[in-house]
Amino acid sequence: MTIRRDPRPVRLGVQIAPQHASYATIRTAVAGVEALGVDVVFNWDHFFPLSGEPDGLHFESWSLLAAWAEQTTTIQLGALVNCNSYRNADLQADMARTIDHISGGRFLFGTGAGWFERDYDEYGYEFGTPGTRLDALESDLQRIEARWARLNPPPTRDIPILIGGGGEKKTLRIVAKHADIWHSFSTPDVMKHKLGVLDGWCAKVGRDMSDIEISTELRSRTTDEADALYDLGTRLFTLGLSGPHYDLSPVVDWLAWRDSKNAS
Template sequence: MTTRQDRPIRIGLQLQPQHADYDAIRRTAAEAEELGVDVLFNWDHFYPLSGDPEGKHFECWTMLGAWAEATSRVEIGALVTCNSYRNPELLADMARTVDHISGGRLILGIGAGWFQKDYDEYGYEFGTAGSRLADLADALPRIEKRLTKLNPPPTRKIPVLIGGGGEKKTLRLVARHADIWHGFGDVDVAARKIEILDRHCADVGRDPAEIERSVGVSGSPAETGDQLAELGITLFTVGVSGPDYDLGPLREWLAWRDRRNG
């Protein structure tokens, strides 16, 4: 079994599919893989989250299928899939298919959803934060069950990443279902969330070391990298937006990873 101490530092890139033509997204994905990024993420929205709210934007899972063919080494996934947008059984089948196309490189990132414009424009019921979390709690075992029924089955146990920091409900779902937890916030916030996640793991009888810790980062690794790593976080993801996709910060984090991993 992998323990927290055994995990190497990994660097992800969230290639945000906004304000750019797809050619630029494809080129950036290829460059990131060549630079040595460990995980290439997009996100699951229908409109930009920053800049012009009506700017250029592309759909998540269609893109993951293309990345599965266009890349050869990196793991790929959504940071994160919105549970509300697809039937859980369908999502499981989509994930299994991209898993096969990629040769076993998919991470199934998922969360409860939050961006109301997506819901309103595409006809989904927004509900409340509580109802969306309840839907996620219902969906996760359905996804797990469907993955056992598919023929052919996935090439591996597809890692499930759950994003969110809700202390009573989301982190309990992480303890029950996730292989990776993704959170946000500064060092003090991350420390608090990890402590609470460990308690939820104890409550459900799970070894917390089975769950990889992941955070979104900005700025220089000199500012927070070592402190976050000392908390047991091993996956650090840099976000970049179009149209230019500046990979300068990513290069800094990759160099820091290589120094940490020796």
């Protein structure tokens, strides 16, 4: 495939992992990244910490997003990513629409098939297989989009859908059909390959791949790697931070990198 230069500006997202910290600390971190000029603030959709003390402090994703929507004024917000398995599809659509209104049109619907088995076991959800969870994601996205068209009041705009994951047989096909943003943890070499696969799926489903914004994680990456991902067309870069103390100094450095790209 030929890599097309994406005219979108580079954006920086920060994922505030809702673990090992008080709500007050999380709230302060969100205020801090918004004040710095970050473009998007994310959390994640789990019920227990993913690192550190497995039974440590932890808060639920959608409740936090509604609070962040009221707390903030300029930054976009969403989950990186929502677990489709945990809530009825039509309920997800209604929750997303409501947060979209609370935020004044700043909500991103980040979603995925789910993977953290402890969440399923302790909260009573059927874990299934990666294949069954992806099939459910695909069918539920159709229900979500249909429900958005029927809600009163409707969403303030077409809510952007971000889909996370890199599976080539199912996930990237779902991305081609439904996503406005595709997120992965790909290295430059892997990203180049995955973009070729995604381009192929877009051709099969009749979608222009340039409609999809490419997103990836910055944690542990060098600026050289970020430059290479930028050259491949990545325009949304995310940086993960965890409690108990959210160190915002790396955010300052990556904002300077973002601004240098957008000035060139």
